Amino acid sequence: MAAPSPSYTIGTLARAAQVNVETIRYYQRRGLLPQPEAVGGGYRTYSETELARLRAIKRAQHLGFSLEEIETLLSLNEETDRVKARTLAQDKVSLIDARIAQLQEMRNALAELVDCCRHGDTAAPCPILRALSA
Amino acid sequence: MAAPSPSYTIGTLARAAQVNVETIRYYQRRGLLPQPEAVGGGYRTYSETELARLRAIKRAQHLGFSLEEIETLLSLNEETDRVKARTLAQDKVSLIDARIAQLQEMRNALAELVDCCRHGDTAAPCPILRALSA
DNA sequence: GTTGACTCCGTACTTGAGTACGGTGTTTAG
DNA sequence: CTAAACACCGTACTCAAGTACGGAGTCAAC
Numbered sequence: 001m002a003a004p005s006p007s008y009t010i011g012t013l014a015r016a017a018q019v020n021v022e023t024i025r026y027y028q029r030r031g032l033l034p035q036p037e038a039v040g041g042g043y044r045t046y047s048e049t050e051l052a053r054l055r056a057i058k059r060a061q062h063l064g065f066s067l068e069e070i071e072t073l074l075s076l077n078e079e080t081d082r083v084k085a086r087t088l089a090q091d092k093v094s095l096i097d098a099r100i101a102q103l104q105e106m107r108n109a110l111a112e113l114v115d116c117c118r119h120g121d122t123a124a125p126c127p128i129l130r131a132l133s134a
Numbered sequence: 135m136a137a138p139s140p141s142y143t144i145g146t147l148a149r150a151a152q153v154n155v156e157t158i159r160y161y162q163r164r165g166l167l168p169q170p171e172a173v174g175g176g177y178r179t180y181s182e183t184e185l186a187r188l189r190a191i192k193r194a195q196h197l198g199f200s201l202e203e204i205e206t207l208l209s210l211n212e213e214t215d216r217v218k219a220r221t222l223a224q225d226k227v228s229l230i231d232a233r234i235a236q237l238q239e240m241r242n243a244l245a246e247l248v249d250c251c252r253h254g255d256t257a258a259p260c261p262i263l264r265a266l267s268a
Numbered sequence: 269g270t271t272g273a274c275t276c277c278g279t280a281c282t283t284g285a286g287t288a289c290g291g292t293g294t295t296t297a298g
Numbered sequence: 299c300t301a302a303a304c305a306c307c308g309t310a311c312t313c314a315a316g317t318a319c320g321g322a323g324t325c326a327a328c
Contacts, residue, residue, distance in 0.1 A: 022287055041294050056266035064198025089244045096241045107230045110223045132190035175324050
């Protein structure tokens with residue numbers, strides 16, 4: 001058998017995911033994270049499932065997605081309308097592709113800047129501005 | 135000679151950059167955009183320089199940078215301490231590289247999802263969650 | 269030469285994403 | 299068995315990034 005997945009209280013879950021307890025509650029209020037049924041004394045318990053989701057949310061956020069976007073992203077799977085899900089996913093793919101391309105330009109601009117500095121090339125026009133004015 | 139660059143009022147500048155007039159003022163207050171001297175009747179005039187900067191800000195923002203980050207990014211050029219500028223730029227480069235890598239994973243996850251949908255593969259675990267739990 | 273569109277500036281409101289607070293009930297370690 | 303630490307819930311506060319508003323002055327077209 002697999003090791004029994006540990007069960008978390010909201011506090012241990014928060015620590016495991018490196019977020020604030022209040023953040024979890026906030027996500028639950030927003031419907032972004034499920035709120036398990038409370039058992040016994042009214043405390044709720046969480047599993048790896050919630051932890052994974054919480055971590056995914058944080059990652060996606062760092063990638064520049066809003067909670068609203070993340071919600072649709074994470075719900076793509078549950079989407080029963082396969083056609084709709086596919087369209088949405090495809091849209092996101094091209095959006096992300098564009099974002100990647102721009103980040104790459106920016107990256108190169110910065111790398112160039114690093115180079116300029118190394119060579120003491122003072123008078124060059126701002127490569128960052130240039131990269132961002134594509 | 136080059137065509138004389140047109141000069142903008144705050145309103146035309148705003149329209150050209152597709153932002154709100156108030157946003158421009160806000161950026162000026164934050165010191166993110168220069169506030170040209172007012173001439174004549176107290177109106178300020180803007181040039182392509184400001185337009186370019188404004189557009190760059192918007193782009194960088196869409197790439198997930200905060201105004202504060204953008205401020206340091208755009209000021210890297212003016213930075214006279216070459217060593218400091220280089221370090222900062224290098225840090226940003228690795229940060230951006232990481233971001234690109236994650237976006238790529240996400241992109242692939244989504245593409246995979248599109249594929250699953252096409253093949254009617256319903257029971258697979260969420261590839262998006264998987265991508266984001268790296 | 270006045271009217272409508274626009275500028276300036278200060279202050280106030282809004283939205284997204286949390287954070288903090290306070291009262292009450294629960295669990296657990298000593 | 300009790301004190302400290304924690305959970306629950308509702309409400310309120312904060313911070314970033316705008317947006318809106320209102321009064322006063324300016325410009326441009328008719």
